[in-house]
Amino acid sequence: MTRAALLVCPASGKGRAARMAGTVAARLRTAVDSLDLHVASSAEGTSALARRAVEDGVDVLVVLGGDGGAHLGVQACAGTSTALAVVPAGTGNDLATALGTLSVDDVVGALCDGSRRALDLGRVGNGTWFATVLCAGFDSAVNERANGMRWPAGPRRYDLAILAELAALRPEPLVVETEDSTLELDALLVAVGNTTSYGGGIPVCPDADPADGLFDVTVVTAAPRRTLLRMLPTLRTGRHVEHPAVRTLRAKSVRVAGPGWVGYADGERVHGLPLEVSCRSGALTAVGR
Template sequence: MGLHAALAVHPASGRGAAARVAEAVAARLRPAVDRLDVLTATSVEESRALMRSSHAEGLDVLIVLGGDGAAHQGVQFCAEHDVALGLVPSGTGNDLARALGVPADPRAATDDLARALRAGHRRRVDLGRLGDTWFATVLCSGFDAAVNSRANRLRWPTGPRRYDLAILTELAAFRPRPIVLHTDEGTLELEAMLVAAGNTPYYGGGIPICPSATPDDGLLDVTVIGAAGRSRLLRMLPTLRTGQHVGHPSVHTLRTRTLRLEAPGWPAFADGEDQGTAPAEATCVPAALTVVGSR
C-alpha cells in the first residue's frame, strides 16, 4: 500500500485564509502521495471524528492547514496514534510552523512538504505533556496567559498586533504574586508576573519568550519574569520581540525535564489553548512526535 495522507482543513483559520487556499494546497500535495483525504471540519469534535476515520483506513501522514489551534489538535491526534504531522500555516500566529522552519507562505510550505513526502524526510521532536494534553510550543501561566485569553477575545487588530494591544490592556490590571516552581534542580520561590515553559521558542505570533528552546533536547526552557513595575515592564516589552529580555535583571531562565508550578488561580495556556488554572505540572517527552520535513 502506498503513502496515505490526509489534509485537515480548518476553514476559519487566518480569517478564512485556509479555506481560500485549500484547493490549491490539495492540488500541490496529490502528486506526492498515493491517497489524499481532504478533511474539512468546523469544530474540534468533527475534526477528530474525520481523523479517526482516516486512521482506520491506514493513515500515514496528517497535514494540517490552519493556525496554531489547528496544529494543536493535529499534535494531539498524531502523538496518540503514531501518525506523522505535516504543517501548512494559514493562521494568525503560526508559532509551531515557525519553530519547525516551515515557510510562512502556504504555497511555499506546501511545495516544501511535497518534496519532503517524496523523499521520505521525517524527524522526531519532543513534546510537552500537561495532564492528558500534549503541547508543542509553550506552556504559559500568569500575565502572558491573561494576555492570550484577552487576545483570543479581540476581533481587531489581526496578527501579532492583537497580542500587543492585549499586553497593554492587561498591564493596567495584572499584579505579580508569589509562586513556587519545582524543577529537576530544586525549588524556586519568588514574586513573578509570568512563567513560560517552552518546548519551542515562540508564542503570541512570533514572540521568542524562550529563545533558546529546541524541540530535540529532552528539556523545557523556562522563562520567569519576576515582579517589576509597569514602567520597567513597558521598557522590557520591545525586547520580547528580539529575545533580548532574557538578559534583563528581572528575568530568570532555567532548563528542566519536569516542572510543577504552584500559583493557584493563575490562568494557564498551552499552544495558545486554555488549560484552566494553576497549579500545573508539565513534563518534556523526548521524540514524542514525528514531523514531515528535513529541517
C-alpha cells in the same frame, strides 16, 4: 506508497484556510500517492476527524490551519507512527514556523525529500500534549484577550493585547518546581518552552530546542510597570532573558502553582494552576526541515 489526510480548519485566519483548501490539496497530491480531504466546522469535529485519520493508518496528517488546529493534530499524532505536517493559515502559526513549513510548498518539498523530524512534546498531567509553549500569568491573559479580538489579524493582535493587559498587571505568588530546584517568588508570568516561541513569533524561551529532551523555563519576576515597558521591545529579539527580572531554568519536568492563574498550551486554554508537565523525548514525528 504514501497515504495522507488533509485536515482543514475552515475558520482559521478568518476563513483563509477554507479559501486555500483547494489549492493546498492540489499541491499535496503531487507529493503523495493518495490524499483524503477532511473538513470540520468545530474544534470537537476537527479532533474527531484527526483521530479517525490516524486510526485509519495514514502515513501523514496535514493540518491546514493555525496553532489551534495544529494543537488538535498533535493530540492525534503523539506517540503514533503518523507524521504531522502543518500548512499555516492562522494568526500565530508558531508550530509551522518551528517546523520550517511556512507554506504548502515547504510541506510538499519536505514530503518529496522524505524529511522527517522526531520532536519532543510536553505532556500535561491531564493528558494534554503540547508542542510549543505552555504559559501562565500575564502571557495567558494576553492569549485570552487576543483570542477574543476580531482585529487586527496576524501577530499584531498579540502586540495590542500585551499593551492592553499591562494596565491590569500585578504580580502573584508563584511556585516553580523542577527535578533539581524550587523557586518561590512573586512573578508576572511563567513560560515552559518546548520550542522557542508563542504569540506569533515571540521567542519567550529563545534557546529552547524541541529535540534535546528538556524544557526551557522563563519566569518574569515582579517588576515596576515602567521596567516592563522598557523590556517589551526585547521580547521580539529574545534579549529579555538578559534582564535581571527574568529567571531561566532547564528541566525535564516542571510543576507550576499560583492562585488564579490559568495555563495555556499552544495558545489553547488548558486548566487552572497547579499544572504538572513533563518532556517526552521524540513523542512526535513531524514533516519539516
